[in-house]
Amino acid sequence: ISIISIGFLFHVLLNGIILVIVGILIPAYESFKAIESKDTDDDTKFLYYWVNIGFLLVIDRYFGWTLNLCDYAGVFRFIVLIALIANDYYVSKLVYESAIRPFFHKYHKKIEEATENVSKNAMDAASEATKIGKQYASEKISEEINKTEKKDQMLENQPKLCLLYTSDAADEGLGVDLGGRR
DSSP: OOHHHHHHHHHHHIIIIIHHIIIIIHHHHHHHHHHHSSOSHHHHHHHHHHHHHHHHHHHHHHHHHHHHTSTTHHHHHHHHHHHHHHHHHHHHHHHIIIIIHHHHHHHHHHHHHHHHHHHHHHHHHHHHHHHHHHHHHHHHHHHHHHHHHHHHHHHHHSOOOOOOOOSHHHHHTSOOOOSOOO
Protein backbone atom coordinates (compact mmCIF):
# COMPACT_ATOMS: atom_id res chain seq x y z
CA ILE A 1 0.00 0.00 0.00
CA SER A 2 1.42 3.31 -0.99
CA ILE A 3 1.71 6.46 1.12
CA ILE A 4 -0.84 8.13 -1.16
CA SER A 5 -3.36 5.35 -0.51
CA ILE A 6 -2.86 5.61 3.24
CA GLY A 7 -3.15 9.39 3.04
CA PHE A 8 -6.36 9.14 1.01
CA LEU A 9 -7.82 6.58 3.41
CA PHE A 10 -6.93 8.80 6.39
CA HIS A 11 -8.48 11.80 4.59
CA VAL A 12 -11.74 9.91 3.92
CA LEU A 13 -11.90 8.56 7.47
CA LEU A 14 -11.08 11.93 9.02
CA ASN A 15 -13.64 13.82 6.94
CA GLY A 16 -16.33 11.26 7.60
CA ILE A 17 -16.32 8.71 10.35
CA ILE A 18 -13.86 10.29 12.79
CA LEU A 19 -15.42 13.76 12.57
CA VAL A 20 -18.87 12.30 13.20
CA ILE A 21 -17.68 10.22 16.13
CA VAL A 22 -15.63 12.99 17.75
CA GLY A 23 -17.82 15.95 16.82
CA ILE A 24 -21.32 14.50 17.10
CA LEU A 25 -21.64 11.06 18.70
CA ILE A 26 -19.40 11.54 21.75
CA PRO A 27 -20.73 15.03 22.60
CA ALA A 28 -24.30 13.81 22.00
CA TYR A 29 -23.76 10.93 24.43
CA GLU A 30 -22.18 13.28 26.97
CA SER A 31 -25.10 15.69 26.47
CA PHE A 32 -27.54 12.88 27.13
CA LYS A 33 -25.75 12.06 30.38
CA ALA A 34 -25.74 15.76 31.31
CA ILE A 35 -29.48 16.11 30.70
CA GLU A 36 -30.15 13.04 32.82
CA SER A 37 -28.00 14.30 35.71
CA LYS A 38 -29.27 16.64 38.41
CA ASP A 39 -26.38 19.05 37.90
CA THR A 40 -27.26 21.95 35.56
CA ASP A 41 -23.71 23.21 35.04
CA ASP A 42 -22.92 20.32 32.70
CA ASP A 43 -26.06 21.13 30.66
CA THR A 44 -24.75 24.66 30.10
CA LYS A 45 -21.33 23.54 28.90
CA PHE A 46 -22.95 21.29 26.31
CA LEU A 47 -25.23 24.11 25.20
CA TYR A 48 -22.10 26.19 24.59
CA TYR A 49 -20.71 23.34 22.50
CA TRP A 50 -23.86 22.79 20.40
CA VAL A 51 -24.32 26.52 19.75
CA ASN A 52 -20.72 26.61 18.53
CA ILE A 53 -21.29 23.56 16.33
CA GLY A 54 -24.45 25.07 14.85
CA PHE A 55 -22.68 28.35 14.15
CA LEU A 56 -19.68 26.57 12.62
CA LEU A 57 -21.92 24.36 10.47
CA VAL A 58 -23.59 27.43 9.00
CA ILE A 59 -20.22 29.03 8.30
CA ASP A 60 -18.87 25.78 6.84
CA ARG A 61 -21.96 25.36 4.69
CA TYR A 62 -21.42 28.67 2.93
CA PHE A 63 -17.68 29.20 3.18
CA GLY A 64 -16.35 25.67 3.65
CA TRP A 65 -15.50 25.44 -0.02
CA THR A 66 -12.58 27.76 0.63
CA LEU A 67 -11.35 25.45 3.38
CA ASN A 68 -11.78 22.47 1.06
CA LEU A 69 -9.23 24.02 -1.30
CA CYS A 70 -6.66 23.13 1.34
CA ASP A 71 -5.42 19.55 1.53
CA TYR A 72 -5.75 19.58 5.31
CA ALA A 73 -9.40 20.71 5.62
CA GLY A 74 -10.36 17.56 7.52
CA VAL A 75 -7.43 17.96 9.90
CA PHE A 76 -8.39 21.60 10.52
CA ARG A 77 -12.02 20.64 11.26
CA PHE A 78 -10.81 17.90 13.57
CA ILE A 79 -8.55 20.32 15.46
CA VAL A 80 -11.45 22.79 15.83
CA LEU A 81 -13.68 20.04 17.29
CA ILE A 82 -10.97 18.88 19.67
CA ALA A 83 -10.37 22.50 20.74
CA LEU A 84 -14.08 22.99 21.45
CA ILE A 85 -14.14 19.85 23.59
CA ALA A 86 -10.79 20.47 25.32
CA ASN A 87 -10.48 21.54 28.95
CA ASP A 88 -13.97 20.38 29.80
CA TYR A 89 -15.48 22.45 26.96
CA TYR A 90 -13.83 25.66 28.20
CA VAL A 91 -12.98 26.71 24.63
CA SER A 92 -16.65 26.33 23.64
CA LYS A 93 -17.61 28.76 26.39
CA LEU A 94 -14.82 31.13 25.39
CA VAL A 95 -15.78 31.15 21.70
CA TYR A 96 -19.43 31.60 22.60
CA GLU A 97 -18.81 34.51 24.95
CA SER A 98 -16.22 36.29 22.79
CA ALA A 99 -17.63 35.77 19.28
CA ILE A 100 -21.07 34.22 19.02
CA ARG A 101 -22.80 36.02 21.88
CA PRO A 102 -21.70 39.53 20.74
CA PHE A 103 -22.78 38.65 17.20
CA PHE A 104 -26.25 37.58 18.35
CA HIS A 105 -26.61 40.61 20.61
CA LYS A 106 -25.68 42.92 17.76
CA TYR A 107 -27.95 41.28 15.18
CA HIS A 108 -30.65 39.89 17.50
CA LYS A 109 -33.51 41.94 16.05
CA LYS A 110 -32.56 41.18 12.45
CA ILE A 111 -32.18 37.49 13.23
CA GLU A 112 -35.55 37.47 15.01
CA GLU A 113 -37.25 39.20 12.05
CA ALA A 114 -35.62 36.84 9.57
CA THR A 115 -36.65 33.84 11.67
CA GLU A 116 -40.25 35.08 11.85
CA ASN A 117 -40.30 35.75 8.09
CA VAL A 118 -38.90 32.33 7.28
CA SER A 119 -41.36 30.71 9.67
CA LYS A 120 -44.31 32.64 8.21
CA ASN A 121 -43.24 31.91 4.64
CA ALA A 122 -42.79 28.24 5.46
CA MET A 123 -46.26 28.09 7.02
CA ASP A 124 -47.76 29.92 4.02
CA ALA A 125 -46.01 27.55 1.62
CA ALA A 126 -47.16 24.51 3.60
CA SER A 127 -50.72 25.84 3.65
CA GLU A 128 -50.67 26.50 -0.09
CA ALA A 129 -49.16 23.06 -0.78
CA THR A 130 -51.87 21.46 1.35
CA LYS A 131 -54.56 23.40 -0.51
CA ILE A 132 -53.13 22.37 -3.90
CA GLY A 133 -52.77 18.76 -2.72
CA LYS A 134 -56.38 18.61 -1.54
CA GLN A 135 -57.60 20.15 -4.80
CA TYR A 136 -55.53 17.68 -6.85
CA ALA A 137 -56.74 14.72 -4.79
CA SER A 138 -60.35 15.90 -5.12
CA GLU A 139 -60.00 16.17 -8.90
CA LYS A 140 -58.45 12.70 -9.15
CA ILE A 141 -61.18 11.18 -6.98
CA SER A 142 -63.85 12.89 -9.14
CA GLU A 143 -62.20 11.54 -12.29
CA GLU A 144 -62.20 8.00 -10.88
CA ILE A 145 -65.85 8.30 -9.84
CA ASN A 146 -66.74 9.52 -13.34
CA LYS A 147 -64.85 6.61 -14.92
CA THR A 148 -66.69 4.17 -12.66
CA GLU A 149 -70.07 5.74 -13.45
CA LYS A 150 -69.34 5.56 -17.20
CA LYS A 151 -68.40 1.90 -16.88
CA ASP A 152 -71.62 1.25 -14.94
CA GLN A 153 -73.65 3.03 -17.64
CA MET A 154 -71.96 1.00 -20.36
CA LEU A 155 -72.77 -2.20 -18.51
CA GLU A 156 -76.41 -1.15 -18.06
CA ASN A 157 -76.77 -0.53 -21.80
CA GLN A 158 -75.32 -3.93 -22.74
CA PRO A 159 -77.80 -6.60 -23.79
CA LYS A 160 -78.35 -9.07 -21.01
CA LEU A 161 -78.25 -12.79 -21.62
CA CYS A 162 -80.35 -15.15 -19.66
CA LEU A 163 -80.42 -18.94 -19.83
CA LEU A 164 -83.75 -20.39 -18.94
CA TYR A 165 -84.07 -23.97 -17.83
CA THR A 166 -87.44 -25.35 -18.70
CA SER A 167 -87.07 -28.94 -17.88
CA ASP A 168 -86.82 -31.05 -14.77
CA ALA A 169 -83.98 -32.80 -16.53
CA ALA A 170 -81.97 -29.58 -16.41
CA ASP A 171 -82.51 -29.30 -12.66
CA GLU A 172 -81.33 -32.83 -12.19
CA GLY A 173 -78.38 -32.29 -14.54
CA LEU A 174 -79.46 -35.07 -16.88
CA GLY A 175 -79.50 -32.98 -20.01
CA VAL A 176 -81.47 -30.25 -21.66
CA ASP A 177 -83.10 -30.35 -25.06
CA LEU A 178 -82.67 -26.93 -26.64
CA GLY A 179 -84.42 -27.97 -29.77
CA GLY A 180 -81.37 -27.99 -31.98
CA ARG A 181 -80.01 -30.64 -34.28
CA ARG A 182 -78.52 -33.82 -32.95
